[in-house]
Amino acid sequence: MAKFVIPRKTVYRLSLYFRIVERLFQNRIDTVSSAALAKAAGVKPTQLRKDLTYFGQFGTRGLGYKVESLERQLASVLRTARFQPVILVGAGNLGSALIHYDGFAKEGFEIVAAFDIRPGRAKGGHLKISILPMDRLKSFVSEHSVKLAILTVPGTSAQVVTNALVEAGIQAILNFSTIILQVPSNVVVNNVNLAIELENLSYFIT
Amino acid sequence: MAKFVIPRKTVYRLSLYFRIVERLFQNRIDTVSSAALAKAAGVKPTQLRKDLTYFGQFGTRGLGYKVESLERQLASVLRTARFQPVILVGAGNLGSALIHYDGFAKEGFEIVAAFDIRPGRAKGGHLKISILPMDRLKSFVSEHSVKLAILTVPGTSAQVVTNALVEAGIQAILNFSTIILQVPSNVVVNNVNLAIELENLSYFIT
DNA sequence: CTGTGTGAAGGCTTTCACAGCC
C-alpha cells in the first residue's frame, strides 16, 4: 500500500527481510523479534521497525512478529517484484555464467532468452536456452512482454545495446558493464560493477 | 589526503570517475569540465566537484580539469586500492565464472587462488589457477599476505566459511552468498546479491 | 563570461527516546 512513499533503500532491505523470514518459516519458527531479524539482516532494530511501518503495522508488542503473517505481508509488498521473465544480452564470459547461475531461478526469475552479436559463441557448453542474434531482440521482447534485461556486454558496446533495449521496450536493466548508461527517465538501471566493489573494499583495508 | 574524512559514497564514486578519466586520457583528451565528467558518471556536476574537493582542488576556473593531472590525483587517492591479490572461495557455478572473468584482471585484481570443499569440481574446464582444498586456506593467506576474498559459497555454508576467512586473517570480503555475514568490526564486507538486484528493479517497473 | 570552489540550505535516512500495548 502507498507504494510510492517507501524509500528506495527500504525497498531494498525489504527483500533482505523477506529472504530471512522465508528461511524462518521453512524452519517452523513462528515468532521473531525485531532485534533477531535485524541482526540477521545486518541493520539496527529500530531501522527494521521503521522500515516495516512504511506499509503497515503487524507486530505484537511485547512479543514480536508472527513469521507467517510477516512473510505474507512482505510477499504482497514485493509481489509484483517476482516471477518476471528476464533476457540477458551479451553471452561472453560473465553472461554465460549468469545464464547458468541457479540463484536467479531459485528466486523466481527466469532467463527466458539470451542475445549476442555472435550467437554461436556462448561458453560452457550445454545451455538450456538458446542464444539469439541481436536482430531478434525487439520482436522477442514485445512477443513475450519482457521488461527486465541483464546487460553483460563490454563497456564499448554497452550504450549502443542499451539504446536497442530501450527502443525494444525494456523498462529495467541490471547493468554489469563498466560504463554508466544514459537512459530515459522511465527506464530504471541498477549497476553492478564487480571491479569497483573490489577496489572499494581494498580502500578500507588497513 | 585526509583519507579518513572522505564519505563512503564519495569513495565509491571516485572509482567511477577514475575509470572515466582513464578512458579520456587514453583518447588523448586533455581537458574536461565537471559537467561532462558528471554526465558520464551519472551524477550532478556539483556533486562531482564536491567529491573532488574532499582531497584537494585541481580544477582551473573557467576551463575545467586537466585530464592527466586529475587521473594522477585519483590514482593516488585510490592507489592502495588496486593491485591486491585476491582469493576466491566456492568454485561452483558463479565462482568458476568469476575465476574466468577478465574484468578483475583488467583492473588490477588478480585471483591468485581458489578454494573449495571439493577441489575437483570447478566448472568450465581449463582454469589458469588451481582449486585448493579448504584446509590449505589459512597457510596460503598468511604466506601470500592476502587480505581480500571473494565469497561464492551457498548461503548454508557462508557463515562457517566466513569464520574461517576471518580466522585466516582476511580483512575484506566481497560476498555473493545470499546471507548477511556476521564479522568482527575490523573486517569489511560488500554484498552483491544478484537476485535482490533483479527483485529491486522489478519493484520499480510499472 | 565560463566553469570551479564552497559555505549554507535542503532533503533524505537513521537513530533516539519514549509512549503504547500485550
Added chain:
DNA sequence: GGCTGTGAAAGCCTTCACACAG
C-alpha cells in the same frame, strides 16, 4: 517486563547560490 510503533532529533549527503579565478 518485554517489545513494538513513532514523532522528534540527529546525522549524513546532496544541491543551491554565489563568490572567485582565469
